[in-house]
Amino acid sequence: MIYREAGQFKTSYEADEAIFPVRQDRVFVIGLLVVAFFVIPVIGNDYWLRSVLTPFLIFSLAALGLNILTGYAGQISLGTAGFMAVGAFAAYKLSTGIPELNIIIVFILSGIIAALVGIAFGLPSLRIKGFYLAVTTLAAHFFIEWTLTHFGWFTNYSTSGVISAPEMVLFGYTIESAESRYLLALSIVVVMTLLAKNLIRSELGRAWMAIRDMDVAAEVIGIPMLKTKLLAFAISSFYCGVAGALWAFIYIGTVEPQAFDINRAFEVLFMVIIGGLGSIYGSFMGAAFIVLLPILITNIAFAFGANLPAEVLTNAQLIIFGSLIIFFLIVEPYGLARLWQVAKEKLRLWPFPH
Amino acid sequence: MSVPDRNIGGELLKVDNISLSFGAVRAIIDVSFDIREREIRAIIGPNGAGKTSMLNVINGVYHPQEGSITFNGQERAQMKPHEAAEQGIARTFQNVALFRGMTTLDNIMTGRNLKMKSNFLSQALYWGPSRREEMENREFVENIIDFLEIQAIRKTPVGRLPYGLQKRVELGRALAAEPHLLLLDEPMAGMNLEEKEDMCRFILDVNEEFGTTIALIEHDMGVVMDLSDRVVVLDYGRKIADGTPDEVRADQAVIDAYLGVSH
Numbered sequence: 001m002i003y004r005e006a007g008q009f010k011t012s013y014e015a016d017e018a019i020f021p022v023r024q025d026r027v028f029v030i031g032l033l034v035v036a037f038f039v040i041p042v043i044g045n046d047y048w049l050r051s052v053l054t055p056f057l058i059f060s061l062a063a064l065g066l067n068i069l070t071g072y073a074g075q076i077s078l079g080t081a082g083f084m085a086v087g088a089f090a091a092y093k094l095s096t097g098i099p100e101l102n103i104i105i106v107f108i109l110s111g112i113i114a115a116l117v118g119i120a121f122g123l124p125s126l127r128i129k130g131f132y133l134a135v136t137t138l139a140a141h142f143f144i145e146w147t148l149t150h151f152g153w154f155t156n157y158s159t160s161g162v163i164s165a166p167e168m169v170l171f172g173y174t175i176e177s178a179e180s181r182y183l184l185a186l187s188i189v190v191v192m193t194l195l196a197k198n199l200i201r202s203e204l205g206r207a208w209m210a211i212r213d214m215d216v217a218a219e220v221i222g223i224p225m226l227k228t229k230l231l232a233f234a235i236s237s238f239y240c241g242v243a244g245a246l247w248a249f250i251y252i253g254t255v256e257p258q259a260f261d262i263n264r265a266f267e268v269l270f271m272v273i274i275g276g277l278g279s280i281y282g283s284f285m286g287a288a289f290i291v292l293l294p295i296l297i298t299n300i301a302f303a304f305g306a307n308l309p310a311e312v313l314t315n316a317q318l319i320i321f322g323s324l325i326i327f328f329l330i331v332e333p334y335g336l337a338r339l340w341q342v343a344k345e346k347l348r349l350w351p352f353p354h
Numbered sequence: 355m356s357v358p359d360r361n362i363g364g365e366l367l368k369v370d371n372i373s374l375s376f377g378a379v380r381a382i383i384d385v386s387f388d389i390r391e392r393e394i395r396a397i398i399g400p401n402g403a404g405k406t407s408m409l410n411v412i413n414g415v416y417h418p419q420e421g422s423i424t425f426n427g428q429e430r431a432q433m434k435p436h437e438a439a440e441q442g443i444a445r446t447f448q449n450v451a452l453f454r455g456m457t458t459l460d461n462i463m464t465g466r467n468l469k470m471k472s473n474f475l476s477q478a479l480y481w482g483p484s485r486r487e488e489m490e491n492r493e494f495v496e497n498i499i500d501f502l503e504i505q506a507i508r509k510t511p512v513g514r515l516p517y518g519l520q521k522r523v524e525l526g527r528a529l530a531a532e533p534h535l536l537l538l539d540e541p542m543a544g545m546n547l548e549e550k551e552d553m554c555r556f557i558l559d560v561n562e563e564f565g566t567t568i569a570l571i572e573h574d575m576g577v578v579m580d581l582s583d584r585v586v587v588l589d590y591g592r593k594i595a596d597g598t599p600d601e602v603r604a605d606q607a608v609i610d611a612y613l614g615v616s617h
Contacts, residue, residue, distance in 0.1 A: 222439030
């Protein structure tokens, strides 16, 4: 009864094409944003803001980037971590090379550099599909990792290969505290999510989905293959690049290629699959699942007063985590986003399901 | 049934001595015919006669080894499918080729892609010209939805629709491009009588109201004879007859091809 759109009539196409055509969804999302911007920074402690919510936001952005490429445009990629590394190192080189550059502009430029790299490695996608494309993007990952570790120029000839990100100054404020880092990440993620949603509901988003669902038919109705696929690679890499820059600057505070190894790429891919391919809020749900669930499991173990040795706890956490992934994929192969949608459809009819 | 006031114009498409082979398999052998402005032209023939290959040649999916195609006065040797689409050739497929994960509305909207010019940056902002363009095209698509009587399934993912409706959505997607020439590959395959009658009505309406030239492949002879102005018959890649439905029906080569001939 609560979630029902009866009586909400639309009198223009604009209203029908709104991001949240149903009033309840609108209220829910606005409420969520108010809580995220005004309540959480006040009540959250340092640990939650710095080590849980900030990485969750950054992972969501990376998952969103991969979802554009894999979920919407249907091009499987394992290069996510590589493109994140490009973004992180580009941001480092830019901010050390031109210290007076505004940090937001640094992030945008590093995203654009990642996009250019993404275009270069997206070129094979015109000829290669499916698993074979996954392998070429895997090659891209190792190529990027190798380049970044073997040329001193990228790390300003630091001997350890690990370099700390320079401090961030935005409009005169130094972004140092956990709250300010969280709020900066949140603002960037919200804006970029809105832009992604706009792309998805426009011509380009439809062209991506058309290529994903039936590429021959897409070409026959006049969708240019090369341009559409390369734009998917470029925009996806832009998102991953910005996520990588945020990871290095806002979360970890150091820039190193090891932070973006192949495990990171798989982690983001799992988020997209578990959250839901081709769904924007699925990206967030997947990131929440992967980032928050291990913490939840640990906390539950402590809550039950388990005095387990640390290594037992770590392994138990991995086992439970793995089984939950399998469980969710069996119950709902289309991801958490689909579960959410089913729940909403049920809620429309509740309490009279017939 | 050729009605006298059919208002058929000059030659719109002309295929000249087309030959197409895949390795040793010769799919089309030296076929020539033309399609006139505003006519309904049927291509028939037994299975494997090369009908679908012919459509694929016309809209650029296959590149014939020999022969030329003249569309709208322009001769071309080879072209890519999206170039054919830009020239105003749209088509539907024998096995429904819709975008299954997208809604009916989005599927038909993709048919408008060539009419939408705004770049991706302004689409990301969803503001000004790109928003206006989206709304104008939405209105056009809504008219097609009304025309095809599929208002109720506007927001349904097409993968969930029954087959007959999917065929109708696919026709809608082709119409959204405002094509000059519409190629229909077995638009009535697998339909029941009522669905067939609906589809016939839509085809005739499209032809009459929008003046669209239509080339269709169909196996239901009743439909072919009733709808089309002229029929071309293919068998084993060769053209064996060409003419009005009545002429083709009486042609001995056609009867032999369909019924077999004793040696």
